[in-house]
Amino acid sequence: MLNFRYIVFHIFIAAVLTATGSVTFAQNKYEEHLKSSFKHLQSNLNRNDISAGVVIASPSTNSPNYFYHWVRDAGLTMMEITSLYGLPMRVEEKQTLERQIRHWIQFETQNQNIALQNSTLGEPIFTVRGAIYPYPWGRPQNDGPAIRALAMLNYTDSLIKENRANELSQFYRAEMPANSVIKRDLEYVAHHWNDQGFDLWEEVKGLHFFSRMAQQAALIRGAKLAERMNDSGAAGYYRSVAATIRKTIYEHINQGLGYIVPTLSQTDGWRHKTSQLDVSILLASLYFSTDDGFFGPEDQWVKATAEKLENAFVKIYAINSNMTLGPAIGRYPEDVYNGAGSGEGNPWFLATAAYAEFYCRLAGKMTAQKDVIKTKEKALSYFNRIIYHTAPNGHMSEQFNRHNGYNQGAFDLTWGYVSYIRAFRACADNSSIFATLSSF
Ligand code: NOJ
Ligand code: NOJ
Numbered sequence: 001m002l003n004f005r006y007i008v009f010h011i012f013i014a015a016v017l018t019a020t021g022s023v024t025f026a027q028n029k030y031e032e033h034l035k036s037s038f039k040h041l042q043s044n045l046n047r048n049d050i051s052a053g054v055v056i057a058s059p060s061t062n063s064p065n066y067f068y069h070w071v072r073d074a075g076l077t078m079m080e081i082t083s084l085y086g087l088p089m090r091v092e093e094k095q096t097l098e099r100q101i102r103h104w105i106q107f108e109t110q111n112q113n114i115a116l117q118n119s120t121l122g123e124p125i126f127t128v129r130g131a132i133y134p135y136p137w138g139r140p141q142n143d144g145p146a147i148r149a150l151a152m153l154n155y156t157d158s159l160i161k162e163n164r165a166n167e168l169s170q171f172y173r174a175e176m177p178a179n180s181v182i183k184r185d186l187e188y189v190a191h192h193w194n195d196q197g198f199d200l201w202e203e204v205k206g207l208h209f210f211s212r213m214a215q216q217a218a219l220i221r222g223a224k225l226a227e228r229m230n231d232s233g234a235a236g237y238y239r240s241v242a243a244t245i246r247k248t249i250y251e252h253i254n255q256g257l258g259y260i261v262p263t264l265s266q267t268d269g270w271r272h273k274t275s276q277l278d279v280s281i282l283l284a285s286l287y288f289s290t291d292d293g294f295f296g297p298e299d300q301w302v303k304a305t306a307e308k309l310e311n312a313f314v315k316i317y318a319i320n321s322n323m324t325l326g327p328a329i330g331r332y333p334e335d336v337y338n339g340a341g342s343g344e345g346n347p348w349f350l351a352t353a354a355y356a357e358f359y360c361r362l363a364g365k366m367t368a369q370k371d372v373i374k375t376k377e378k379a380l381s382y383f384n385r386i387i388y389h390t391a392p393n394g395h396m397s398e399q400f401n402r403h404n405g406y407n408q409g410a411f412d413l414t415w416g417y418v419s420y421i422r423a424f425r426a427c428a429d430n431s432s433i434f435a436t437l438s439s440f
Contacts, residue, residue: 033387034424036394041077041417045100050128053103058398058410063340066410068133069126071111072200073415075147076287078104080418082154083425086161101155105171108148109181121145121188122197138198138205138269145185146214150288152182153221165228174231183234186222189215190241194248196267200280201331205268209252209260213284213295216245220290249295252281259305260295262332277312278332279351281305286357286422297361306358309333317347317402325388326381328400329355339399339409346399346408349386353419356382360427379427386420396420 044056055074058066078101085097110130115123118132122140125133152171159167173180178187193215199208219242226235254261254276262278281302289296296302312333314320320327328347331337335345359379366372389400391407396416398409 029387030383030424033383033390033394033420037396037417037420037424040394040396040412041414041421044412044414044417045077051103051107052100053105053107054128054130055104055414056128057415058413060410060412064410066413067128069107069111069128071108071124071126071144072141072147074104074108075144075151077414077418078151079147079154079287080421082151082158084421085155086158105152105155105181112181112184116184120192121185122192122195124198124202138202140192140195140197141200141202141211142189142192142195142197143200143208143211143214145188146211146218147287149182149185149189149218149222150214152185153218153225156182156225160228168225168229172225172229172231174226174229174234182222182225183231186219186226186234186238189218190238193241193245196265198269199263200283201337203270204263204266204273206263206266207248208280209249209262210280210284212245212249212252213288216242216249216294217288217290219245246294253301259308260301272334272336273332275312275333277305277309279309279329279348279354280331282309282354282358283351286354286361297358298365303362306355310355313347319347319400319402319405325385326352326355326378326383328352328385328389328402328405329382330399330402339397344402346402347389348399349389349396349413349416350398350419352382352386353416353423355379356386357419357423357426360423364426376427379423383423383427 397407
């Protein structure tokens with residue numbers, strides 16, 4: 001269905017990072033990795049064994065079987081595709097991205113219908129044919145609907161910018177019971193944010209910083225659209241629920257430990273995370289911070305959490321004794337998931353890429369030249385770590401082994417490629433980015 005293999009980004013970042021002469025991001029390897037990440041992401045989306053709109057977590061069908069559509073992974077992927085869609089590029093490429101977005105929205109609309117008939121919108125996984133994952137699993141997962149709404153809201157924002165507001169009613173209508181795709185998710189979030197659910201790692205049942213950050217962001221951004229769609233009652237309601245969620249997010253600050261903890265009020269699931277350190281705090285900050293900076297990357301508590309976690313991984317992963325590269329980062333120190341079953345936890349590409357994104361976003365807010373340089377150097381060290389462990393031809397699995405650095409777990413994890421692209425964008429100057437499609 002695509003008339004191109006991948007979008008080539010001509011990104012002129014040299015000027016951004018070499019203004020001082022000492023930090024260079026302009027070497028081809030970072031750009032090469034961007035291209036291959038985009039290419040692998042596209043091949044996961046465009047396959048002849050699945051319909052358009054399905055976002056497989058990975059092409060791996062056994063050990064582990066990730067050949068499913070996770071609402072979270074798909075939503076995070078579409079958050080990035082919709083952001084790319086907002087960048088300047090040729091019409092043809094823009095249309096291709098838009099087709100992908102629309103197909104995904106169609107698929108999710110179908111998934112919502114099936115979930116509403118049989119379960120709840122917190123249903124976390126669908127088969128590639130659009131059925132509810134038929135086995136016992138950690139459900140519900142209440143980050144999914146919020147993330148899905150956020151990605152769609154990126155797209156509706158673009159429609160508004162493109163003077164296509166007449167199309168918005170395809171995605172949001174005031175009617176109740178909600179029968180438009182965005183409003184359904186917002187209503188679910190507004191009514192169920194305080195229900196215990198499984199965390200993003202699908203292990204712990206409780207109330208999670210990650211899910212709550214997604215939920216409040218979706219409601220705040222959703223309220224703006226509601227207002228525009230003459231649904232001011234809903235807008236007020238979403239805003240007031242968002243304010244309540246925010247109060248509960250502060251409760252995740254643990255003064256004694258000196259950082260933000262991922263889960264409160266646990267009712268079920270594993271209880272092995274004794275340190276209560278988790279990269280999900282950083283992911284939430286990067287993915288779901290709102291314009292007002294609420295728990296954004298600059299927040300003192302987010303920074304403290306990121307530092308403590310980094311130090312923990314420096315100690316426990318053997319490959320981190322090579323300090324010419326940035327530390328390899330995993331999900332949390334006590335992790336035992338080896339990518340296929342229980343064993344030893346490992347570093348993940350998406351977690352390591354989050355640190356690259358984090359330091360670039362911090363550098364973007366700094367003024368003193370020497371701080372900027374130091375922070376960008378730190379970001380680059382994570383890019384170097386990622387590239388060092390990438391398999392030939394730019395392939396990245398979910399994890400890389402903590403002892404020998406080799407790829408492990410689901411191969412070509414969609415979310416991992418998305419994370420590299422995000423990190424790269426954070427490190428490049430937006431105004432100097434333009435995306436070009438090369439058809440070949
Ligand atoms: C599969 C989940 O997706 C993963 O996150 C979790 O760690 C393992 N199951 C636990 O067995
Ligand atoms: C396991 C991860 O823990 C979870 O976050 C993810 O959604 C699935 N794998 C699919 O990638």
